[in-house]
Amino acid sequence: MKNSSTIYRTLPRHDSQRPSAVTIGNFDGVHRGHQAILARVRQTALERGLASAVMTFSPHPRAFFALRGRRPELVPTQINSLRDKLSTLARHGIEQIALQRFDHRLADMSAEDFIGRLLVGGLNTRWLLVGEDFRYGHKRSGDIELLRRSGREYGFEVETIADVADEHGHRISSSELRTALAVGNLERARHLLGHAYRISGHVVHGQKLGRSIGFPTLNLRVPAQCALRSGVYVVQVHGLGDKPMAGVASLGVRPTVSSGGRLLLEVHLLDRRVDAYGKLTCVEFLEYLRDEEKFPDLPTMIAAIEQDAQSARDHFAFHGL
Template identity: 80%
Template sequence: MKTSPSIYRTLPRHDSQQASAVTIGNFDGVHRGHQAILARVREQAIERGLAATVMTFDPHPRTYFALRGQRPELVPTQISGLRDKLTALSAHGLDQIILERFNQALADMSAEDFIRQLLVQGLNTRWLLVGEDFRYGHKRSGDIELLRHAGQQYGFEVETIADVADEHGHRISSSELRTALAVGQLERAEHLLGHSYRLSGHVIHGQKLGRSIGYPTLNVKVPSQCALRSGVYVVRAHGLGPQPINGVASLGVRPTISHNGRLMLEVHLLDCQIDAYGKLTCVEFLEYLRDEEKFPDLPTMIAAIDNDVQCARDHFALHGL
């Protein structure tokens, strides 16, 4: 049975001198393109007797630079939060995940120091897989040529990978996936991911309004920059019982009842009363129903929820889930 990978937040590793087969990237969403990269790393690690290793960053470097430059509008949306990313990476037979904090020190690190401190001293890298356009180091000064030169000096091999395409020749990328999620195209997102889109979070206390109108909801905390379009969805909630529970969910800032503007996922479970406070649930998105709306009054909102619930029931009746 495969054990979970070791997760390191600092390099060099405190408990290992083992040589590594490494890939580096943000891996937001861990889509089919990422999965192809992870499979190649694992294959080479097994073949060469190395530790299969991913180095990823938190926060996303683009997020760091956007906030540092006081340009929040340039922060990329998040396909998955850190927990979901690590869970998805862990499912691909890795030995190590390096969660490198992207901060001022890393942003200022020269390309040569990036190679020497992180790849050589930090991971004892023997084989490295990166995208053809991979850049690293201060002001993105490092390129593939410098990596290959360093590889000759320090004894590691560099392999590059072009964009991964699907069976129709279309590029599979995080930006393609963000675009699909931004418009609520769940089928396209599923095609890019290889599975339905999911978000996990802990159930937290809400305003309890749902109970009073006959639609109790679970309030689930999601990433504030969530890539998925705000709106109402047919969903299934995993992890709250022995089987997934059918439901309908609203992702948004609850404009009719709340003014704090915080993004929240509210899940109403169909024909199920459950005390889930504090529990971790994984919500699977199955069908986009409608946009989030600001209703003039509660009766209008309740009528819309009645319709949403009926649409969800119709979905499950049709798909037999």
């Protein structure tokens, strides 16, 4: 599968008139249900000589409506950063990604305009795959029936897909994945994703406290609404060498050393020192160890970190890298 997509932030596409096989969704997490949809789009595009395309949104429409309605508590947590989402879609062989800014203009667009301007004029859609309950347009007024009627008029075919279930008949969805991550259930998250949960980002400068207490850390910014439970994890780190590196990571706001801090992922590599500043790194979460804690003093915190590092060593001694 190719590893790069062309990303269009405005439609119509500035450099392409190619007819497309399209699916539409938020794709937060790109879980196994999403992967089945992407495979179907890719296969149809190949069979019919179309460009495989995904239309997705930023921010999440639910986040937009929650903030517009002054209900910030209804903003969904974010499984992936936008970069992780886009790179995962590319990894699954999607050639073109239409990244639509979800704002007042899009929220208030009529269902007919959504079809005419975005799907037909914007992406030259010839084949469209959506969920059975897909709604679009102002006040969610557009339904599948309108899509099918428009398809007959404009010359595109509409296919619907039911929810994808796992081998036990349980629905695979972003909300299921959010629930698993919220409680630190990495095994369930792995089952829903088909791989370990991961966060990637560029290594940024921290406060250098870790270095002064013998536990230097790589610091990565994460989305403020990160879906993963704050706490301490056994991790492996990709992108800093030929092989993954063993580590222990803390996701949280560093309550012992800073107040009112922003969410940060701090990774301590076990028995390794690497100059990683500025590098794009991928952190894979393997085991949940404990909650984030506020310690009374630094010696108590250092003792806890030593215990965490030992737990991580035990994990790798048993499971390997």
